[in-house]
Amino acid sequence: MDKKKKSTLMTPDPYHIPGYCGYCPQFKYQIGETFGQTTSTLLTSPIETVASSGKPVLAEIEAEKPRKFDDRRDVIATRTFSLGDQKLTDKMVPGYTGYIPKSEHYFGNSYAETSRSAIASFQKDQVGHHKKTTDLRTIADLQQGKQVLPGLMSESTRVASKYKVPLKPIGVPQQYYSKKAMQHSLSPFALSNGDPKKFLMSGYTGFVPLYRGCMGLGFPALTNKALCEFTDETTRLKSIENQPVVVRRPKVKPVKISTIYEMKPGTGLVPHYTGHVPGEKFRYGMTFGYSTQHAQHALKT
Secondary structure, three states: OOOOOOOOOOOOOOOOOOOOOOOOOOHHHOOOOOHHHHHHHHHHOOOOOOOOOOOOOOOOOOOOOOOOOOOHHHHHHHHHHHHOOOOOOOOOOOOOOOOOOOHHHOOOOOHHHHHHHHHHHHHHHHHHHHHHHHHHHHHHHHHOOOOOOHHHOOHHHOOOOOOOOOOOOOOOOOOOOOOOOOOOOOOOOOOOOOOOOOOOOOOOOOOOOOOOOOOOOOHHHHHHHHHHHHHHHHHHHHHOOOOOOOOOOOOOOOOOOOOOOOOOOOOOOOOOOOOOOOOHHHOOOOOHHHHHHHHHHHHHO
16 A cells, blocks of 8 residues: 555654754744644755754764773772771862872863862872882893792783893903093193193173282183192192191390499499489489489489
8 A cells, every 4th residue: 555645734753743942953944834743844955055063863862882880989999998097088079179190180060070180190190100110120130130029920020131230240340431422521620730721711790719919811721720820729738737737946046235423433334324223213313324323322222
């Protein structure tokens, strides 16, 4: 039997019935027709005329795929068990102002989900770093011939070489020196006097020993001269640092000093003598020579 034709008075499929609250592309720009006619036209129009997704139903109607096993809580639980009571848990409350490691790499979820993912990822990194450290110590013990517990052995800790380190030296060990390696710059104070770099660049504002006694040259030449003198003086002082101190003083001959009153017996001082004569101001009526003669006798008594 032929399929019964639908009446032309009915709205052709597909269309939305009145009361539909979902989204219909460009519906708000259509006027003059019923809800069914408008939605039918929009759903059947090509993509070039109506900007739509090309799917009659935007939501997925297939069965929900099984979610992956969520081990975040178990990972965080091991962290709590190993570290004891601590603030970073699997149930972080919004409003916590402390730092949550790696939380800046997660977004688009609630605070609890973001914190849970960040803490679990941080704990996995910590476990990985701890395992690498343990493997490195195990490899060092194996290469030194030490006994290692079977639980520490793994594919990453097996020795791939037949040689063990440290290797025994064959010849006399010599210090390796590379001419291309970057050398540490020495201070001009520590360089020898013959070194061409023993000077200070112009603009140096620090102290330069023995610099004030040099003049008439440029700053590099002056500093070179001052530093060379400073090095020589420092070397000289170091050479005599442990030597005994010997003081050599010339002998001084005693000088015979005669007193001013040493005169011949029976004589006095010459007139116009301006020195001091004891008791002279209390004597009068005599000549200066006779008076000073009596002063000499008074001193002797």
